[in-house]
Amino acid sequence: MEPGFHLRFDPPTDDLADFVESIGTFHNNLPNDKEIVVLPDGRVDLFFWKQPGEPIRIILIGLETEPEQRFVPPGVMAYVISFKPLAVEYILKYPIAAIVNTARELNNDFWDLDFTEFTDFNSFYQKISDKVISLLPEFVDERKRRLFQMIYTSSGEMPVSELSDKTGWSSRQINRYFNQWLGLSLKAYCTILRFRASLSHIARGKLFPKLSFSDQNHFIKQVKKFSGVVPKELNKNKNDRFVLLSVLKRS
Structure with missing residues (x-):
């Protein structure tokens, strides 16, 4: 930094x-x-x-x-x-x-x-x-707790259908919840987490993470969409302007 x-x-x-x-x-x-x-x-x-x-x-x-x-x-x-x-x-x-x-x-x-x-x-x-x-609640809907735990531990790579099956919560209900409370669909949120997971790889110079991107071109497009630059430029992190990447490099 x-x-x-x-x-x-x-x-x-x-x-x-x-x-x-x-x-x-x-x-x-x-x-x-x-x-x-x-x-x-x-x-x-x-x-x-x-x-x-x-x-x-x-x-x-x-x-x-x-x-x-x-x-x-x-x-x-x-x-x-x-x-x-x-x-x-x-x-x-x-x-x-x-x-x-x-x-x-x-x-x-x-x-x-x-x-x-x-x-x-x-x-x-x-x-x-x-x-x-x-402020912690006395009660938390366990479907929601399990849902977010699985989304996080899988870095957004678990399919919506599987999340639905394992929580006993329909995909329509999940998406309604996401759009109402967060302003995004479940799929959109998972895509963000998958991009974020790729940052730890990019921070270490691995410019094609072994995540569920269909190919290198798809990966580059996703990184550019969420960061504004291609993976190689993101890895350089000129002037430490990508703070999240700087944190990952130090961890």
Whole structure:
């Protein structure tokens, strides 16, 4: 990662694993804007964004289906909790279908969190974990829990028909749920997870992952669709602008 731009992403505690994928932070200590390209990764991000001289902003970012170039101004300190889709219904408790490829700014009193208490990453990790734990539901539909577990463990490669059979939930009902709560079909979401799985291969220089792409051309088209560049260019990751790939290279 470029010196002066610091980032960290840690996994959640085991009791949050069905709902949270990671908890992280980044800080731009550079004298200039830091260019980053956000890639579709199947997560729903809740940002606590602090820019010098401005009040804290709390921003909920929906699922992405295309790459987006952004610029992080100098001095920005941000904390983020990245949710798995199951959290949309059970933790956030409202649909995000309307914010695919966009974001919604939330009130500063969201969840009654005090940003001034986030003195460092460890304090944020503990306080945001405690808050989400307090919001955990007493009941979760086991069909949905199993569905998302299988989608994640298979990196989106399990066929819809098989997911339906193993959850006892019809494909029509699953797609209705996905479109209502997330704004995407199940197939579209699985395609994003499959692209994301390919990133760990690309980060290691393997430009044709052994995933269920029909051929090299299909793979290149999918990577370009979701990243804006071909696999070879993505692997180069000039100026560490593809932050997700930078994280994978370090892991």
